[in-house]
Amino acid sequence: MNDAPVVTRIAPSPTGYMHIGTARTALFNWLYARGRGGKFLLRIEDTDRARSTPEATEAIYRGMRWLGLDWDGDAVSQFAQADRHAEVAHELLARGKAFKCFSTQEEIAEFREAARAAGKSTLFRSPWRDADPSTHPDAPYVIRIRAPLEGTTVIRDRVQGNVTIQNDQLDDMILLRSDGTPTYMLAVVVDDHDMGVTHVIRGDDHLNNAARQMLVFEGMGWDIPVWAHIPLIHGPDGKKLSKRHGALGVEEYQAMGFPAAAMRNYLARLGWSHGDDEFFTDEQAKEWFDLDGIGKSAARFDMQKLEHLSGQHIAVAGDDALVAEIVAYLAVAGLPALDERQIDGLKRAMFCLKDRAKNFPQLLEKGHFILSKRPFEPDEKAAKSLDDVSRGILAELTPQLQNASWNRDTLEGVVAQVAEANGTKLGKVAQPLRAALAGRTVSPSVFDMMLVIGREETLARLNDATA
Ligand code: GLU
Numbered sequence: 001m002n003d004a005p006v007v008t009r010i011a012p013s014p015t016g017y018m019h020i021g022t023a024r025t026a027l028f029n030w031l032y033a034r035g036r037g038g039k040f041l042l043r044i045e046d047t048d049r050a051r052s053t054p055e056a057t058e059a060i061y062r063g064m065r066w067l068g069l070d071w072d073g074d075a076v077s078q079f080a081q082a083d084r085h086a087e088v089a090h091e092l093l094a095r096g097k098a099f100k101c102f103s104t105q106e107e108i109a110e111f112r113e114a115a116r117a118a119g120k121s122t123l124f125r126s127p128w129r130d131a132d133p134s135t136h137p138d139a140p141y142v143i144r145i146r147a148p149l150e151g152t153t154v155i156r157d158r159v160q161g162n163v164t165i166q167n168d169q170l171d172d173m174i175l176l177r178s179d180g181t182p183t184y185m186l187a188v189v190v191d192d193h194d195m196g197v198t199h200v201i202r203g204d205d206h207l208n209n210a211a212r213q214m215l216v217f218e219g220m221g222w223d224i225p226v227w228a229h230i231p232l233i234h235g236p237d238g239k240k241l242s243k244r245h246g247a248l249g250v251e252e253y254q255a256m257g258f259p260a261a262a263m264r265n266y267l268a269r270l271g272w273s274h275g276d277d278e279f280f281t282d283e284q285a286k287e288w289f290d291l292d293g294i295g296k297s298a299a300r301f302d303m304q305k306l307e308h309l310s311g312q313h314i315a316v317a318g319d320d321a322l323v324a325e326i327v328a329y330l331a332v333a334g335l336p337a338l339d340e341r342q343i344d345g346l347k348r349a350m351f352c353l354k355d356r357a358k359n360f361p362q363l364l365e366k367g368h369f370i371l372s373k374r375p376f377e378p379d380e381k382a383a384k385s386l387d388d389v390s391r392g393i394l395a396e397l398t399p400q401l402q403n404a405s406w407n408r409d410t411l412e413g414v415v416a417q418v419a420e421a422n423g424t425k426l427g428k429v430a431q432p433l434r435a436a437l438a439g440r441t442v443s444p445s446v447f448d449m450m451l452v453i454g455r456e457e458t459l460a461r462l463n464d465a466t467a
Pocket of ligand 1: 012013202
């Protein structure tokens with residue numbers, strides 16, 4: 001078993017969007033498999049027919065694709081395996097590991113009522129558990145697992161350690177309903193077995209399920225996978241992450257303009273650590289990721305940390321890749337697409353845009369000087385630095401730039417000279433120059449901008465501002 005190739009999976013229930021916690025669980029499973037030459041599978045847990053729409057499933061695919069979490073083979077539909085689940089329920093019946101229960105809803109309610117009145121456990125104990133099949137009526141029945149009544153069940157969990165469950169807390173859970181449909185608890189185990197899953201890494205809200213699911217594995221004589229139940233994500237206040245903490249859907253983070261690589265880096269650090277490493281590449285994460293590095297306490301979602309990592313990833317990303325991601329971001333955010341001229345400009349300007357931008361909106365704001373067309377309407381702040389004195393200085397600068405060779409050293413020299421001639425500092429010239437070139441107070445350096453847009457366009461913008 002130890003030498004078997006690793007097979008992990010993510011098994012989301014389609015609920016309309018992809019939860020950030022699901023994304024993190026998917027990432028952990030992906031990293032674990034990819035770092036070990038294993039397989040990473042996707043199963044859509046679409047047994048709840050009311051909620052499981054094609055749109056909800058699409059949202060999961062989109063989230064996975066955006067995050068670059070590629071899965072092996074086709075996604076498995078849990079619903080499509082229903083016959084197989086029923087087959088296993090009957091197999092457990094034949095092995096004596098499960099039994100037919102004919103109790104009606106009313107009888108079960110009565111049982112609970114009586115147990116409550118007597119101060120006993122309300123866990124339902126079916127009178128059919130040990131009934132002789134010859135006494136079975138010709139009536140609808142459910143198939144229940146025959147759970148142990150005494151002793152303990154130990155879940156050997158790679159994150160939580162050994163978790164002991166008292167067996168008298170385990171009920172004879174239903175495997176197959178009277179209409180022949182499988183329960184979730186049965187379906188998960190059968191699918192994990194049939195898909196060859198060796199490691200189940202999932203939220204610790206499923207820890208209790210593990211004890212019950214083990215009964216099915218054992219009943220069928222199947223290998224129990226390695227369990228790793230990871231603490232859920234909490235909000236900054238330490239409470240379980242919820243809508244009031246901010247965005248929950250993965251796509252909302254794409255729409256906020258975070259690059260996928262930053263999201264992967266951030267989510268990997270959310271509950272897992274490798275020494276003091278904060279910023280890392282996918283290759284490093286795949287190499288380093290291990291179940292031992294997963295913490296036992298819940299990680300808190302920290303937007304500032306995400307923004308910080310995002311800035312670092314933007315700074316080191318390739319220019320063309322960034323432009324491609326920005327194009328996708330604009331579409332998801334419902335913003336106007338870039339035209340050819342803008343895409344070309346963005347590529348040429350990227351070297352001076354990608355530093356110190358925490359997300360794509362900030363990067364695009366900085367890129368206003370290349371994305372927009374003259375004449376530039378300066379915003380309020382920029383307009384302030386274009387007073388009469390400043391405009392006079394810019395007017396003096398214009399003829400100097402006409403003949404200067406267009407390289408950084410010369411441009412810096414010319415601007416410094418004009419500043420000196422006016423008895424002022426470089427900054428005093430740079431400010432109105434920035435306003436003239438970008439119409440903004442936040443932009444790349446004036447020299448970077450001049451180099452990107454060229455002489456002719458620089459002079460035209462100066463003329464606009466001084467006219
Ligand atoms: N479908 C379950 C969920 O979305 C996951 C079940 C599992 O990973 O075993 O929470």
